[in-house]
Structure formats: structure tokens, C-alpha cells
Amino acid sequence: MTRPLRIGFVGTELAPLRPSAGGLERLVTGWATALSRQFATTCISRFDDASPGTRYNTTAPLAQLVEGCDVVVVNNRPAWANEIDLPVVLVLHNTVEAWALPGWDATRHQLTTPTVMGPNVVVAAVSSYLARHVQEQLGLAALPVVLPPFIDPAFADGPRWQPNENSLLFPNRLLTKKGVLETIAAIKRVSDPRATVVFLENFAPWSQPTGEHLTLLEHINACARCRLEPRIEASATLANRMLGAQAVLAPSIHxxxxxxxxxxxxxxxxxxxISSMGGLGELARYGATVVEPIDDAGFAAAIEESTQKPPAIDVDGVRRDFGLRRSAEILAASLQEAILR
Structure with missing residues (x-):
């Protein structure tokens, strides 16, 4: 009897590999759990997260941490993928500034030193937009595999929308790039005085608010049509909170x-x-309303239209295209490709 393939899933150094830590961490742990039915999987972190079954070490070389694995999944860290001689699937979730590359110049917003991926690395990206971006930034000969993220069962299998209040929900992290200030400007222009926006105090992966968070909190508290609620970590609780809102706002400006x-x-x-920034625009096909966040009048008009005449949402299409089974199958195929290289 042959032993099962041993897969190591490597998280980043930014947050513990727990589903509640953030979107990337939830995907990594979810993929590891899904593939554990067929393969031997382990999560590996360069962060002391004290999670059962997770290896961690902040000083040892990554090549040492993945000893005993047959193939490794590295997330958002191209330089780390090049530290490993084993077959690797590099999954990129964000654009280049989030990859922690040594050649990244934040001032000029460009890579000053090219990063060349080794022949043992299969590259994947979470959207078609990001695949094109990754190909350009890493100089790849072919487009990366599009590996769609999966939706947590709390959303994928949950009940469908039945609003019971006048508020709109902004569940994203409180960061300038997520469109917090643009949302405040827009809600001030909505004609219905009862319309309000609820922001969640979501600072993840930070445990305490930074200076940026504190500034945004001041702006929210200064707006009579905005209010704050505590961050919701549990997916099922967040899904229930979303279901009561008139709409969800995610107008990222990056x-x-x-x-x-x-x-x-x-x-x-x-x-x-949503905005059309990056891969967000790909969600328009499922019924998301696209706005230009800096056009606060247009943003406000979209809010009014969505609350007065809600658009049809292709729920079945979303749940089909972003289901865990489909996502895990694409990842498994990429792992097999890496092994055969």
C-alpha cells in the first residue's frame, strides 16, 4: 500500500493560521482540511500561533520546516517559494505590493529587482485579473492557473437575503484603501435620512488599532449617519449580520x-x-453593482437604487463557481502538475 501524498501548507508571517485570523488564513486552513481527506496535510507557519498540529519556527530556514513533505503550497510569498527545492504551488491572493519581495520599491510602486520563479514552482492566482497581473510582475511565459477562492459554508450553504433594517453594512477591514472615506462621503448624499452605514471595528490582522485605524474611526464617529459595531469573527455570526442589512458595501480604491x-x-x-478595482470587477457578472468610489454622488445614487430596487443576484452561480469542492480540485490538479515537473 502506497503512502498518501504529503502536502505542506505555508502561511505568511502576518497572522496565525487560524480561520478567524483573516481571509487568506481561512483559505489556507480550508484547503488543508479539504485535501486531508485524500492526502496527508500539515500547516506550517513562520508565526508562533500555537495552533494544534501546526509547525512553527521563526528562525529556521523554510526548507527545514517543510522537511518530510512531498509538495508545498506557499501563499503570497514568491521569495519563499524559491527557498524550497521541493515541488511548490505558489498561490497569490493580492497584488505585488503584498508579496514582501525584497525588490519592491513602495515609493515608486514598482519592482526594482526582477523575481524569477524556479522551474519547480507552479504559480496560481485567485482571479483572472490577478493572473494577468502576476504574469506581468513575475515575467512568466504563461498565465498562472486561476484558483478561485472558496466561500465559507456559512455563506455558501446559508439562507438567502431578507433585510430587516435600513442600515447598510461595511464589513471590510477599516483601511483607507478599502474605501472608508468614500463611503462616508456617499452616505451623506443619500436622500433618505434613515439610511445609515454600519462599520465593523475590523482591524485584522492587527490586534490593536494603528494610527490609520484611529483616524478612520474619528471620521466615522463624526458622521451622524455612520455607526460602529464590534468585529465579528465567527463566519456564521457574520453571515447572519449581513442578512439583515439592506446592502453590503465594498468600494475598494486600490x-x-x-x-x-x-x-x-x-x-x-x-x-x-463594489468598485471595479482589480478582480472586484469580475463579480459584476453575478449582479454586484459597480461604482466609482470617488464619485460620491454616483455612489450615493447606486446606494439608493440598490435599496429601492434591489438587483437580481446570481446566488446559484456564485455558490457553484466558488464552492470548496471546485476550488480544492483545481488546487489538487496544480499540486499534481508541480510534482510532475
């Missing part, structure tokens, strides 16, 4: 790899307002 928050809202059938 490119997203895809955008899990609006994807989860669409899986519940909730009117969802």
Missing part, C-alpha cells in the same frame, strides 16, 4: 485580488456595491 467580503455577500443574495 486593486483587490478578488475580494472575499463581497463574494460572501453575493453568496447570500445581498445587494453588493
Amino acid at each position: 486593486p483587490e485580488g478578488l475580494g472575499l467580503v463581497p463574494l460572501e455577500a453575493l453568496a447570500l443574495g445581498i445587494p453588493t456595491i
Whole structure:
């Protein structure tokens, strides 16, 4: 009897490999769990997260941490993929500035030193937009595999939208790039005085608010039509909170790899307002409303339209295209490709 393939899943150094830590961490642990039915899987982190069954070491070389694995899944860290001689699937979730490459110049917003991926690395990206971006930034001969993220069962299998209040929900992290200030400007222009926006105090992966968070909190507290609620970690609780809102707002002003928050809202059938930045625009096909966030009048008009005449959402399409089974099957095929190289 042959032994099962041993797969190591490597998280980043930013947050513990727990589903509650953030979207990337939830995907990594979810893939590991799904593939554990067929393969031997382990999660490996360069962060002391004290999770049962997770190896961690902040000083040992990554090649040492993955000893005993047959193939490794590295997330968002191209340089780490090149530290490993084993077959590797590199999954990229965000654009280049999030990859922690030594050649990244934040001032000029460009790579000053090319990064060449080894022949043992199969590259995947979470959206078609991101695949094109990755090909350009890493100089790949072919487009990466498109590996769609999966929707948490709390959203994929949950009930469908039945609003019971006048508020709109902004469940994304409180960051300038997520469109917090643009949302505040838009809600001030909505004609219905009862319309309000609820922001969640979501600072992940930080445990305490940074200076940026504190500034945004001041702006939210200064707006009579905005209010704050505590961050919701449990997926089922967040899904229930979303279901009561009139709409979900995710108007990022910087490119997203895809955008899990609006994807989860669409899986519940909730009117969802997004920007077209990066992979977010790919969600328009499922019924998401696309706005230009800096056009606060247009943004406000979209809010009014979505609440007065909610758009049809292709819930079945979202749940089909972003199901765990499909996502895990594509990842498994990429792992087999890496092994055969």
C-alpha cells in the first residue's frame, strides 16, 4: 500500500493560521482540511500561533520546516517559494505590493529587482485579473492557473437575503484603501435620512488599532449617519449580520485580488456595491453593482437604487463557481502538475 501524498501548507508571517485570523488564513486552513481527506496535510507557519498540529519556527530556514513533505503550497510569498527545492504551488491572493519581495520599491510602486520563479514552482492566482497581473510582475511565459477562492459554508450553504433594517453594512477591514472615506462621503448624499452605514471595528490582522485605524474611526464617529459595531469573527455570526442589512458595501480604491467580503455577500443574495478595482470587477457578472468610489454622488445614487430596487443576484452561480469542492480540485490538479515537473 502506497503512502498518501504529503502536502505542506505555508502561511505568511502576518497572522496565525487560524480561520478567524483573516481571509487568506481561512483559505489556507480550508484547503488543508479539504485535501486531508485524500492526502496527508500539515500547516506550517513562520508565526508562533500555537495552533494544534501546526509547525512553527521563526528562525529556521523554510526548507527545514517543510522537511518530510512531498509538495508545498506557499501563499503570497514568491521569495519563499524559491527557498524550497521541493515541488511548490505558489498561490497569490493580492497584488505585488503584498508579496514582501525584497525588490519592491513602495515609493515608486514598482519592482526594482526582477523575481524569477524556479522551474519547480507552479504559480496560481485567485482571479483572472490577478493572473494577468502576476504574469506581468513575475515575467512568466504563461498565465498562472486561476484558483478561485472558496466561500465559507456559512455563506455558501446559508439562507438567502431578507433585510430587516435600513442600515447598510461595511464589513471590510477599516483601511483607507478599502474605501472608508468614500463611503462616508456617499452616505451623506443619500436622500433618505434613515439610511445609515454600519462599520465593523475590523482591524485584522492587527490586534490593536494603528494610527490609520484611529483616524478612520474619528471620521466615522463624526458622521451622524455612520455607526460602529464590534468585529465579528465567527463566519456564521457574520453571515447572519449581513442578512439583515439592506446592502453590503465594498468600494475598494486600490486593486483587490478578488475580494472575499463581497463574494460572501453575493453568496447570500445581498445587494453588493463594489468598485471595479482589480478582480472586484469580475463579480459584476453575478449582479454586484459597480461604482466609482470617488464619485460620491454616483455612489450615493447606486446606494439608493440598490435599496429601492434591489438587483437580481446570481446566488446559484456564485455558490457553484466558488464552492470548496471546485476550488480544492483545481488546487489538487496544480499540486499534481508541480510534482510532475
